[in-house]
Amino acid sequence: MKHLLSISDLDRAEIEDLLTLAAEFSSVLERDIPKVPTLRGRTIATVFFEASTRTRLSFERAAKALSADVMSFAPGTSSVTKGESLKDTVLTLEATGADLFVVRHESVGAAARVAGWVNGPVINGGDGAHQHPTQALLDALTLRQRFGKLDGLKVGIVGDIANSRVARSNIDAFTKLGAQVELIAPSPLLPVDLSAFPVTVSGSLEDSLPHLDVVYLLRVQIERGSGPILPSLAEYGLRFGMNRQRLQMLPADAVVMHPGPINRGVEITADVADDPRSLVLDQVQNGVSTRMAVIFRLLGAS
Amino acid sequence: MPEPTRLLSADDVRRALTRIAHEICEHHSGVSNLVLIGIQTRGVPLAESISEAIADIEHEKVFVGSLDIGLYRDDLASRPTPRLGRTLMPVDLNGRNVVLVDDVLFTGRTIRAALDALSDLGRPAAVELAVLVDRGHRQLPIRADYVGKNLPTSIDQRVTVRVEAIDGENGVWVGS
Amino acid sequence: MNSELAIRNGTVLTADGVAEIDLFVKDGRIASIGGDHDSHTTIDANGAWVGPGLVDLHCHLREPGEEWKEDIASGSAAAAAGGFTALVAMPNTKPAIDSGHLACFITERGRQVGLCQIATAGAITMARDGKALSHLDELWEAGVRIFTDDGASVADAGLLRLAMEYLAERGAVVAQHAEDQGLSLGGQMHEGAISSLLGLRGIPALAEELVVARDLALARLTGVRYHVQHISSRGTLDLISDARAQGLPVTSEVTPHHLAFDDERVMALDPAFKMYPPLRAASDREALVAGLSDGSIDVVATDHAPHAPFETEVTFAEAPRGVIGLESAASAVMTACSLPIETFFARMSISPAQIAQLENQGRRVATGILANLVVFDPERTWTPDRFRSRSENSPFRGEALRGMVLATIYEGRVTHSLVKS
Ligand SMILES: [Zn+2]
Numbered sequence: 001m002k003h004l005l006s007i008s009d010l011d012r013a014e015i016e017d018l019l020t021l022a023a024e025f026s027s028v029l030e031r032d033i034p035k036v037p038t039l040r041g042r043t044i045a046t047v048f049f050e051a052s053t054r055t056r057l058s059f060e061r062a063a064k065a066l067s068a069d070v071m072s073f074a075p076g077t078s079s080v081t082k083g084e085s086l087k088d089t090v091l092t093l094e095a096t097g098a099d100l101f102v103v104r105h106e107s108v109g110a111a112a113r114v115a116g117w118v119n120g121p122v123i124n125g126g127d128g129a130h131q132h133p134t135q136a137l138l139d140a141l142t143l144r145q146r147f148g149k150l151d152g153l154k155v156g157i158v159g160d161i162a163n164s165r166v167a168r169s170n171i172d173a174f175t176k177l178g179a180q181v182e183l184i185a186p187s188p189l190l191p192v193d194l195s196a197f198p199v200t201v202s203g204s205l206e207d208s209l210p211h212l213d214v215v216y217l218l219r220v221q222i223e224r225g226s227g228p229i230l231p232s233l234a235e236y237g238l239r240f241g242m243n244r245q246r247l248q249m250l251p252a253d254a255v256v257m258h259p260g261p262i263n264r265g266v267e268i269t270a271d272v273a274d275d276p277r278s279l280v281l282d283q284v285q286n287g288v289s290t291r292m293a294v295i296f297r298l299l300g301a302s
Numbered sequence: 303m304p305e306p307t308r309l310l311s312a313d314d315v316r317r318a319l320t321r322i323a324h325e326i327c328e329h330h331s332g333v334s335n336l337v338l339i340g341i342q343t344r345g346v347p348l349a350e351s352i353s354e355a356i357a358d359i360e361h362e363k364v365f366v367g368s369l370d371i372g373l374y375r376d377d378l379a380s381r382p383t384p385r386l387g388r389t390l391m392p393v394d395l396n397g398r399n400v401v402l403v404d405d406v407l408f409t410g411r412t413i414r415a416a417l418d419a420l421s422d423l424g425r426p427a428a429v430e431l432a433v434l435v436d437r438g439h440r441q442l443p444i445r446a447d448y449v450g451k452n453l454p455t456s457i458d459q460r461v462t463v464r465v466e467a468i469d470g471e472n473g474v475w476v477g478s
Numbered sequence: 479m480n481s482e483l484a485i486r487n488g489t490v491l492t493a494d495g496v497a498e499i500d501l502f503v504k505d506g507r508i509a510s511i512g513g514d515h516d517s518h519t520t521i522d523a524n525g526a527w528v529g530p531g532l533v534d535l536h537c538h539l540r541e542p543g544e545e546w547k548e549d550i551a552s553g554s555a556a557a558a559a560g561g562f563t564a565l566v567a568m569p570n571t572k573p574a575i576d577s578g579h580l581a582c583f584i585t586e587r588g589r590q591v592g593l594c595q596i597a598t599a600g601a602i603t604m605a606r607d608g609k610a611l612s613h614l615d616e617l618w619e620a621g622v623r624i625f626t627d628d629g630a631s632v633a634d635a636g637l638l639r640l641a642m643e644y645l646a647e648r649g650a651v652v653a654q655h656a657e658d659q660g661l662s663l664g665g666q667m668h669e670g671a672i673s674s675l676l677g678l679r680g681i682p683a684l685a686e687e688l689v690v691a692r693d694l695a696l697a698r699l700t701g702v703r704y705h706v707q708h709i710s711s712r713g714t715l716d717l718i719s720d721a722r723a724q725g726l727p728v729t730s731e732v733t734p735h736h737l738a739f740d741d742e743r744v745m746a747l748d749p750a751f752k753m754y755p756p757l758r759a760a761s762d763r764e765a766l767v768a769g770l771s772d773g774s775i776d777v778v779a780t781d782h783a784p785h786a787p788f789e790t791e792v793t794f795a796e797a798p799r800g801v802i803g804l805e806s807a808a809s810a811v812m813t814a815c816s817l818p819i820e821t822f823f824a825r826m827s828i829s830p831a832q833i834a835q836l837e838n839q840g841r842r843v844a845t846g847i848l849a850n851l852v853v854f855d856p857e858r859t860w861t862p863d864r865f866r867s868r869s870e871n872s873p874f875r876g877e878a879l880r881g882m883v884l885a886t887i888y889e890g891r892v893t894h895s896l897v898k899s
Contacts, residue, residue, distance in 0.1 A: 024386050028373070033422045036373035066373075087791050107793035108666075108678050109747035128795065129677030168677055191674030192682075296373075 003115045003122045004294050006131045007172040015176060019141050022286065022293035029065060029289055039068035042299055045098035047090060047114070048074045048125065049105040054260060055125055058284075059102045059134075062291035068299075071098055086110065087117055094118045100299055103127075121298035123291075132165040135259055136173035138290040142282045143179075143214065146255060151178030156208050158184040158240055159218030159267065162191050166259045167218060171197055184208050184240065189230075205240050209249040216257045217242055217267040233266050243269040247277065255279050306462060306477030310451060315434065315465075315472040318450030319348065322432050323355030325448050330399060333364050335427070337395065341404040341416050342370040342387030347467035348434055349403035365392040369402070369423075374415035395424030401448070405463040407433040410444035435474055437461050481509055481517040482890060488523030488853060491530070491823050493844040501528065503849040506890030511845055521885050521897050526855035529823040531563025531594070531886060532808060533830040533839050535731055536628070536707055536779035538800065539565070539596070541587065542580075543572025548784040548868045550584070553804070554593035556782070556867040558893035560804040561852035561883035564595040564831065564839040569606070570629040576601040578616030585621060593893045594886075595850075597834055599624040599653065602632050602641045611637065614644050623835040626653035628707060631689050633659060635696065642700035651729075651833055652697075653705040656689035656714070657754060666795055668741040668756040676745070678795070681756050683711035690714050694721045697728060705833060706730040708781050710755035712765035719774050729833055731779035732766050734803055734810035735873050739763070743873070749790045749797030750873045753783065767815050776829045780807045784869030802867050806874040812856055812881030822856075853885040853897070 001014065010018075028036055044063040048056050051074070060070045071093060090101060101118060103111040104125035111124035111131075126132040143150055155174050161167045161183050171181050181199045183190060190201065202208045209215070220236055230236050242256060250256075256268070256278045264270050273280060310318070330336055333356055340349030346368045353364045370387035402416055413431060420429060432448035437455045455461060455476060462475045481502035490499050492511060502510040502517060509515075539553040548556075550567075557565050567584055569575035575584065581598050588596020600617035604610045606627045614625065625645055631654060632638040642652050662685040667673050669680020690706055694717060697704035706718060709730050721728045735753065740760045743751050751757060769775040783800025790797050803810075808826060811817065817825065823842075831840025838848045860882050862874050886894040 021386055024370075024388070027389065031423060036422065037418065038373040038375075085788075085792060105793065107795035108676055109795075110793045112747060113793050131677075162674075163677070165677060168675075191677075192669050192680055193671040193674045195671045196675045 001297055003111075004133050004298065005112050005115060005122065005124045007133050007136050007169045007176070010176075012176050015137065015140065015173060018137055018290070018293050018297065019144055021296065022137070022141050022290040023145075025065075025289035025292040025296075026286065028292075029285075035065050035067060037067045038296065039063070039066040039299055042099045043069045043071055043097050044100045044102065044295065045071040045073060045093045046102045046125070047093065047104070049086065049110070050126065052104055052126070055104065058287040059123075059125065059291050061288045062295055065288065066292055066295060068295070071096065086114065090114050090118050094120065100295060123294055123298065126165055129163045129165050129168070131169045133169050134287070134291055134294055135166050136169035137294070138283060138286040139170055139216070139257060139259070140173050140177055141286045141290055142257065142279050145282065145286070146279065147213070149178070150174060153179040153213045154182065154211060155179050155214040155216055156182045156184050156202070156212040157216045157218065158205060158242075159220055160189045161185050161218070162189050163221070164218050170216065171199060175199075182208055182212070186239070206246065206249060209246060210251065212250060213254050214257060215242060215250065215254065219259060219261065220263060220267055233263070237266045241265075241267055241269065242272050244271050247272050247275060257283060260284065306460070306475040308473055308475050309453060310474035312472040315450070315474065318434060319351045320355045322448040322450055323352050323359060326352070326401060326432070327356060327359050329447075333360050333362055335397075335399050336401065337365045337367060337393060337398045338401050338403055339367040339369050339420070341402060341412065342368055344463055344465050344468060345402075345404040347465045348405060350467070352403060352432065367391045369416055369419055371412060371415040371419050374419045376411065376415070389419070389423075391423055395420070395426045398426050400426040400429045401432050402429060403432045405434050405465070406461050407431070407436045407446050407449075408439060408461075410440045410442035413444050414442050434463060435461060479504065479509060479515045481515050483519045483521070483849070483887065483892065484515065484517035485521045485523055485528055485851070485853065488526060488528035489819065490528040490843050491819060493842040496819055501843065501851075503887070503890045506849055508843060508845050508847055508849050511843065519892065519898060521853060521892070521895060523853050523884065523897070526853050526884055527819050527822070528843070528851060528853050529819070530827040530831070530840050530842065531850040531852045531888065532561045532826045533564045533834065533836065534562050534780050534782065534804065534807070535566050535624070535777050535830040535834055537565050537567060537782035537804060538570065538784065539567045540784060541571065542583070546786050546868070547789075550587040550596060551591045552866065552868040553782070554588065554591045554596065556802070556804040556865065558593045558886045558888070559866050559883065560806070561808050561854060561886050561894075562594055562804060563850035563852070563886065563888045564597065564834070564836050566624055566834050567596060567598040568628045569599050569601040569626065574601045574606045575599070575617070576604050576606070576612035578613060578620040581617055581620035581622050594888050595836065595839065597836060598622060599626050599628070601625070602627045602652070603637065606630060608633055608637070611641055611644075614641065618648050618650060622650070624651045624653050624705070624833070626655060626707065628653070628655040631655055631657045631659070635692060638693070639696050639700060642696055642702040642704075646700050646702035649703070651703045651705050653707050654689065654693050655707050656686045656693070658685045658688045661685035661688065662754070665756070666752065667744045668758045670741060670759055672741045672744055676747070681754070683713050683758060683762070686711055686755055687713040687717060690717050694726065694728065697721070697726055703727045703729070708733050708736065708755055708779065709766070709775065710736050710758050711762050715765055715769045715774060729776045729829070731777040731830075732770055732775050733779060733781045734807045734814070735801060736763065737767055737770065737778070737814040738810050739873060747794040749792070749794055750801055750871050750875065752794055752797050752799055753781070753801050754799045770815055770825060771817065771821065776825065777833065778807065778811050778825050779830065780804050782867075784867050785871050786869055790871050800871070802865065802869055802872050804867065805865055806862050806872060806879060808852075808854055808883055809860070809879035809881040810874055813879045819856075822854075849887050849890040851887040852883060854881065855884050856881045858882040
């Protein structure tokens with residue numbers, strides 16, 4: 001593995017190797033000294049052209065737990081607002097000493113493009129509506145911790161599938177690990193052509209709930225790119241939001257997930273978010289150990 | 303390439319581990335504060351064996367832990383796709399007497415990494431080192447407290463330790 | 479006779495059919511077909527095709543305003559290398575070609591460079607902003623015969639109707655870049671399985687078809703000669719074929735890249751595969767290839783759209799639309815469609831010259847006509863890697879192509895040759 005750009009670059013064995021490694025790093029994070037000297041002297045650059053404090057902090061925490069140094073690059077704090085290009089930015093960071101790049105960008109394929117420009121490994125921290133592979137890995141780890149394995153799990157992914165990189169990478173990761181995925185969304189929020197996706201589709205959350213092991217709620221944005229995609233957030237919440245009443249419709253041991261940050265009261269009501277069946281905080285914790293595993297794999301094998 | 307020469311038989315290994323167990327018991331009056339920590343991977347079954355031998359002598363179980371030093375190595379970049387073993391500590395290490403157990407003592411770099419790893423896990427009262435084979439050629443100021451067998455080797459020779467739990471047999475071989 | 483140039487051993491598209499015969503050029507004109515004469519320069523065609531120089535109905539030369547991408551000199555050099563003797567430049571320069579003196583500037587610059595004939599299309603609306611008609615009469619007087627706001631559709635049906643009525647009187651062609659802005663908004667590629675997989679916003683074929691359907695109704699109303707630029711979908715082709723069957727004077731063009739590639743090629747997200755209209759599904763590509771072969775599509779036009787490296791060294795979504803094509807067009811068309819000699823010259827020279835009303839272009843070889851010629855070997859293979867264009871955004875870089883331009887002759891002068899002696 002030279003880069004981590006898309007879940008499609010990984011086979012089942014490689015995903016499982018990363019999850020096993022991530023579980024090992026989870027135990028490192030539980031120690032009194034949650035830090036190992038593995039990557040002392042190495043520098044990781046986080047290049048976030050699209051604001052995301054949560055994901056950036058998670059990567060930086062992972063890097064620091066491995067004793068790597070971190071260079072953080074984000075618009076607003078840098079010359080990118082003055083029109084510096086992505087290419088110039090990463091070449092400058094590499095010349096400054098970056099060994100690995102975490103790239104988030106609103107454009108599909110941005111991380112892959114960077115991988116063609118720099119010598120070091122690149123982790124895709126999210127590229128447009130395309131891929132967010134570390135999110136998929138941390139979600140798979142969370143499910144593996146809860147259920148032991150993903151084989152045979154029925155996962156419903158709810159929301160704006162069409163514009164979601166989380167959906168695209170999670171569909172690929174979950175199905176590779178043996179789960180069955182159902183997409184639950186109104187048709188304008190589904191990709192136009194689903195022929196390349198190994199999924200079933202449902203237009204009704206309530207119809208799907210009784211046969212799901214996992215309800216995975218995507219974050220909803222009322223506007224993206226060029227104009228509104230939803231009539232209103234309130235209407236969306238009524239049809240596709242997860243509330244106490246709908247939680248009762250799930251099988252007893254089913255769980256609820258969300259990649260965060262949550263629009264409370266839209267995708268998920270506050271009491272559901274805080275319910276023991278919500279794995280939202282496990283997801284956040286596993287984010288750090290999963291990213292440690294990915295960074296370790298990419299920089300450990302140079 | 304010539305066949306490697308078998309230097310220690312299964313019986314030799316068993317006797318060496320029993321002797322180490324006796325020495326550990328002699329050195330420590332009582333084993334209740336003792337923890338044996340095997341270094342992944344072959345140090346772990348060796349530590350188990352020593353623990354059993356101590357139990358035969360002292361009629362008391364000694365805690366056994368496992369330590370993977372993959373995250374503490376100084377040669378990470380030169381090794382393709384490193385694998386990590388489990389690190390499991392059965393008890394809090396603070397104030398304990400720790401005996402690190404490994405199969406072969408060579409340059410000392412593994413032990414250096416193990417000491418670093420250990421210090422991140424807690425603050426033992428004392429740390430000692432037990433090895434099945436000491437083959438010399440130290441590159442760091444490190445020595446073993448308990449040695450099963452001193453084996454003078456040349457630096458380019460290969461010393462192979464096989465243990466029952468992993469390799470299906472016990473023994474030590476030297477090849478060139 | 480002492481000729482300036484002899485083209486020997488060619489398979490020649492003459493006014494009387496295809497013949498293996500030698501040609502002789504004197505004073506810029508075809509002086510003799512057959513016979514044997516002395517010549518100053520000789521081109522050995524060695525069995526390759528010899529026919530009228532290629533004519534591109536659709537290219538972007540970027541002058542004035544964006545000369546870092548291309549200018550009339552570099553664009554003319556690229557055209558000569560690609561076998562072209564005439565180009566119709568699109569009017570989306572900065573400023574747009576919306577008045578007579580700007581059109582004169584383009585053709586005059588072309589004459590100064592002297593590597594091929596440079597004609598220009600004129601904008602339909604002032605500054606191509608879709609609000610008010612440009613100086614249509616002035617442009618006509620300056621020699622403009624094709625009118626388009628290429629780069630965008632004329633969205634306002636009332637305004638387009640008005641333009642069509644004026645231009646129908648003149649006998650000019652209204653050409654449309656068919657793109658419904660609402661349906662294509664934010665779109666990056668063909669809307670389909672690949673765009674869904676990549677998470678790129680799609681541009682449905684309907685964005686093109688809707689505009690063509692409306693325009694055909696307006697063309698019926700006004701009687702104008704209507705030309706659809708760079709068609710990309712089977713549906714558009716069907717609309718055009720139906721209209722032609724009803725006798726409407728409708729023509730269309732297809733680009734080499736739409737004949738060669740489908741949306742699968744976008745998977746790698748190389749900006750050299752980003753253009754409007756986007757590369758569509760395999761079934762669309764097959765329909766276009768068939769349509770070009772059977773004549774449902776009249777013309778191959780390059781839509782040569784240079785962008786400098788610094789503009790394309792960005793992500794796919796950020797990259798500008800358009801790719802270069804002049805130097806690879808003939809080869810790409812042969813590779814994708816394997817046209818026979820008559821069809822090849824019909825689509826790449828004769829029909830575009832007729833639509834653009836270029837009287838000295840696209841003529842079968844005959845004694846006395848201006849010597850605008852290309853020597854094209856339909857079998858020779860090559861792989862484009864360097865370009866005379868100022869830009870290098872080619873989807874054909876590294877593609878093995880069949881068919882190669884060996885020489886180009888413009889008004890009797892050799893403007894490009896691999897085989898001169
Ligand atoms: Zn156009």
